[in-house]
Amino acid sequence: MRKTVTGVALVAALALLTGCGSSDDGGGSGEKSGKKEGSSSGAAAKPGGDADAGGSGKGAAHQVTxxxxxxxxxxxxxxxxxxxxxxxxLPWKKTFEITLEGAEKKVGHVVSVVPGSVQGGDGMLSAAPCTITVDGDKVSDNDGGKAKKPMCEHMLK
Incomplete structure (x- = not known):
């Protein structure tokens, strides 16, 4: 139990540090800051990919669940x-749209979920099962909470 709690806390701290470099427009609107729901790609406005020159502009939008x-x-x-x-x-589900911008198009953008513990059929606590789906394809799952890493994460590119 102590190892599980310590592991989840360590993973949560790592995920917090990983996310510290993300852009934020300061709007305080949660999921919508920097990545607007329903926004269109800026690259489509300039034929030939000019919007991508130098790593600026917007890439394709991804629906993440x-x-x-x-x-x-x-x-x-x-x-x-x-x-x-x-x-x-539980069960819990969250869907949002992320559009990669600037350097994110080149290096990617991490999305992750660290579930808390749930009581199993045997009465023992373990990590809750989690999955990440991107554009309709399952890209990460923690094997019903039994994986070595009790979290799910994926690098959008």
Whole structure:
């Protein structure tokens, strides 16, 4: 139990540090800051890919869905456009759109979810199952909470 809690705390701290470099327009609007829902790609406005010269402009938009399974309530931490921590009722699902901009088009953008612990059928606590789906394709899952890493993460490119 102590190792699980320590591991989840370490992973959460790492995810927080990883997300510190993300851009934020300062609008304070959660998922919508920097990555607007329903926004169109700026690259389409300039034929021939001129919007991509020098790494500036916008890339393709990706629809990202984070899911955490199980029953009851737990704390989760997730990174989409910024870092978020919430107390949620399971099962939980969050869908948002991320458009890669500037250097993100070249190096990528990490999305992740760190689920809290849930009680299994044997009465033991373990990481809740999680999945990440990007544009309709499952790209990450923690094997029902049994994977070595109790989280799900994916690098959007």
């Amino acid at each position: 984070l899911e955490v399974g199980g029953q009851g309530k737990t704390q989760i931490m997730y990174v989409s456009d910024t870092n978020h921590m919430e107390q949620v009722t």
